[in-house]
Amino acid sequence: MKNKEWFKSFISSLIAISCGLIFGLLIMFLVVPSNALEGFSILLRGGIYRGIKSIGEVLYLSVPIMMTGLSVAFAFKCGLFNIGTPGQYIIGAFVSMFAAFNLTFIPDSIRWLFATLAGGVAGALWASVPGILKAYRNVNEVISGIMMNYIGMLIVIEGVKQYMYNSTGAESYSISKSLAVPNLGLDKIFRGSSINIGTFIAIGVCIIAYVIMNKTTYGYELKAAGYNSNASKYAGMNEKKSIILSMIIAGFFAGLGGALVYLAGTGRTISTAEVLAAEGFNGISVALLGFNNPLGVIFAALFIAYINLGGNYVQAVNIAVEIIDIIVAAIIYFSSFTLFIRLFLEKKRRYKRGGK
Numbered sequence: 001m002k003n004k005e006w007f008k009s010f011i012s013s014l015i016a017i018s019c020g021l022i023f024g025l026l027i028m029f030l031v032v033p034s035n036a037l038e039g040f041s042i043l044l045r046g047g048i049y050r051g052i053k054s055i056g057e058v059l060y061l062s063v064p065i066m067m068t069g070l071s072v073a074f075a076f077k078c079g080l081f082n083i084g085t086p087g088q089y090i091i092g093a094f095v096s097m098f099a100a101f102n103l104t105f106i107p108d109s110i111r112w113l114f115a116t117l118a119g120g121v122a123g124a125l126w127a128s129v130p131g132i133l134k135a136y137r138n139v140n141e142v143i144s145g146i147m148m149n150y151i152g153m154l155i156v157i158e159g160v161k162q163y164m165y166n167s168t169g170a171e172s173y174s175i176s177k178s179l180a181v182p183n184l185g186l187d188k189i190f191r192g193s194s195i196n197i198g199t200f201i202a203i204g205v206c207i208i209a210y211v212i213m214n215k216t217t218y219g220y221e222l223k224a225a226g227y228n229s230n231a232s233k234y235a236g237m238n239e240k241k242s243i244i245l246s247m248i249i250a251g252f253f254a255g256l257g258g259a260l261v262y263l264a265g266t267g268r269t270i271s272t273a274e275v276l277a278a279e280g281f282n283g284i285s286v287a288l289l290g291f292n293n294p295l296g297v298i299f300a301a302l303f304i305a306y307i308n309l310g311g312n313y314v315q316a317v318n319i320a321v322e323i324i325d326i327i328v329a330a331i332i333y334f335s336s337f338t339l340f341i342r343l344f345l346e347k348k349r350r351y352k353r354g355g356k
Contacts, residue, residue, distance in 0.1 A: 009291045013335065016289070017303070020331030027326055028319060035317040042317065043324075046310020056190025058305045059199040060264070064089070066202045066301035067257025068283025070209055071250045073292040075141075077213055078246035079227040084130055084145030085254045086280025087152030088123035092255025093262040093277075094156040094270060095122035097172060100179045100263060101164060108178045116181070116259040123255015124248045126152060131247030135240035141247070149276055157272050164270075171269040180265025198260035203298055205253065210294035222246050254280065285332050304328060 024043070028036035042049060047058040068085045075082035082088075096119030103111055129148055133139035164172045183196040213219040224232040225242030232239045257279065262268050286304055290296030311324030 009293070009296065013289060013291070013296075013300075016331050016335035016337070019334040020327055023330040023334075024323065024327035027323055031323065032317070032319050035319060039314040039317045039319040042313050043307065043310040043327075046308075046313055047306035049310065049313050050192075052190050053192040054309060056186070056193025056195040057309055058302060059190070060194045060196070060266075061309060062301040062305035063198045063202045063264075064257045064261045064279035065282045065286045065304055066206065066297060067253050067260065068280050069286025069290060069297040069301050070202075070206050070283075070294055071254040071257070072283045072287035073290060073294060073297050074209055074213070074253060075246060075250040076287060076292040078222045078225070078242070078250075080131075080134070080141050080243070080246055080250075082127065082130075082145060082247065082250045082254075083142050083284075084127060084148045084251075085283050086276040087145070087149035088126045088251040088254035089258040089280045089283075090156050090270070090277045091126045091152045091258070092119035092123035093258030094159055094172075095119050095255070096259035097175060097262055097270070098159070098163060100175055101173075111179055112181050112263050115179075115263055116256065119259025119263075120252045120256035123258065124252035127247045127251020127254070128244060131244040134247070135243040149280075153274065153276055156270060157274065160270050160272055165272075166269070169269070170273070171271045174267045174269050175263050175265050177265045179263070181260060181263050194264060194266045196264055198264060201260060202257070202301075205256065206294045206298050209249075209253070213294065254283070257283075282328075285328055288332050289335050 021040075021044075025036065025040050028039050032039065047054055068089055071085050071088065072082050096115045099115040099118040100111055103114060106114055126148060130139070130141045130144040133144045134141045160172045166173050181196045181198045186195045186197070187193070213223065221232070221237050222242050222245065224235070225237055225239040225246070230239075232242065258277070261279070262270065282304065286297055286300045289304070290298075290300035307328065308324060311321045311327075314323070315321055
């Protein structure tokens with residue numbers, strides 16, 4: 001039964017991706033008809049366009065959206081909508097950088113590990129606020145999550161100005177290679193790319209999340225409390241605790257994603273502009289495309305990273321990179337539509353079986 005569900009989800013995602021890509025091709029023909037086919041070809045070859053370097057870049061670019069996608073998917077599985085992922089992501093990024101700069105009593109070679117964990121914990125604490133409000137005051141987590149996004153953004157901006165401000169660029173200082181997440185020789189395999197072990201940490205976390213959600217009693221309790229708090233209460237579960245822990249774990253994933261990206265040693269900095277991190281919102285797309293399954297999130301993140309990298313290359317034929325955003329949006333739209341079709345066909349099949 002589970003294999004059939006996996007197959008249906010895979011087919012639904014495949015249909016959504018195909019429809020989104022076709023829609024993107026039509027947009028390209030409307031915008032730049034002379035270069036549409038060439039641009040579309042580059043887009044489809046984005047992840048391998050420059051050989052092994054492009055593959056490494058896809059793996060690297062998938063890290064932030066994989067973690068934020070997991071954050072959203074985990075909360076969804078628990079019956080919650082973690083729209084606060086952008087705030088948790090940037091809070092995690094800031095705290096991890098602050099820890100990397102200031103925990104000087106820890107050797108440089110392992111400081112990244114403590115800084116990464118600090119970022120995850122910061123994201124968890126930030127997400128606990130909407131969780132507590134939801135559990136004890138029944139405050140909608142979407143409203144509180146949006147508020148926490150902007151509060152977090154402004155706190156980070158002020159923190160950057162106070163503790164790690166680079167006045168020449170109105171941004172934070174970047175992490176040096178000596179403090180960065182190690183690549184353990186991956187740079188020699190994927191030459192010219194920014195890949196490090198953060199990719200494999202993210203994949204490992206997704207697998208652990210899948211096991212927790214689907215193979216443990218604890219995961220069942222989290223999902224039960226989210227879907228029906230009254231039923232879980234009468235079953236003897238502490239629904240308030242489950243709701244809070246669901247948000248804390250989701251926030252940890254988002255904060256961890258921010259830490260892995262900004263500690264990568266690729267020159268990434270935190271801007272003091274009042275703009276929320278796009279990776280947080282992109283996680284929603286990844287979660288939807290992966291059908292809120294932690295394993296599906298891995299492949300969805302890799303696909304979105306693949307398409308985004310191709311979007312960078314299509315600019316060479318005078319096609320705006322914003323078209324990629326349109327394609328991704330179309331894929332998500334069709335993903336929702338194919339889910340509706342799947343449910344409709346399933347209902348029709350059950351009706352026929354009942355009629356017999």
